[in-house]
Amino acid sequence: MSNEPWLTVGEGVQRQVLTYGPDLMLVKVRFATGGIGALHQHVHSQITYVESGVFRCTVGEEETVLRAGDTFYAAPTVWHGVECLETGVLLDSFSPMREDFV
Template identity: 40%
Template sequence: MIVKKSETRIVTGPEGFERIFFAGGKKLMSTQVNMKNGVVGPSHSHPHEQVNYILSGSLEVTIAGEKTVLNAGDSYYVEPNIEHGAIALLDTVMFETFTPEREDLL
């Protein structure tokens, strides 16, 4: 699969939140998440493994009730079915990967 920038699917959430979908398949999904300062990614869980890498900005991430501030160059992993959420402390860009694909986001 090839996805050119001009063909990229972008989904917006609350004001100041957008997700850009990259090439992927049923077993792997990657996106770029852009969050403006102050945007809240509400606490949730899902049956997928997740890895996020902070490209720029800063987030307060809560995983299983534990809060941590992450900055550009930091990453985090979320096990399946673990409650997690985030608040952008600065304008933030993240690369996120899920396995398997999150059909609920498509």
């Protein structure tokens, strides 16, 4: 388990950096029902695993509902975001690591 603190990054959204190196980062994000991971883009490749909860996920032009055990991939510079429909946790991996998170 990481010793890094949980940071509030939005209403009903908290983030904890678990571990990272120059080429890879793992981040846990917990959401209250109704929490929003606003549409955004970045230069990193991102793979997200739904640990728990239910999320409406948008990646590019596609929207889908994801549940525990589901994943999504967001290529660099592709717009993506989530809305939490039932309280849950996402595990986000980024390559390279997100320098803006540390």
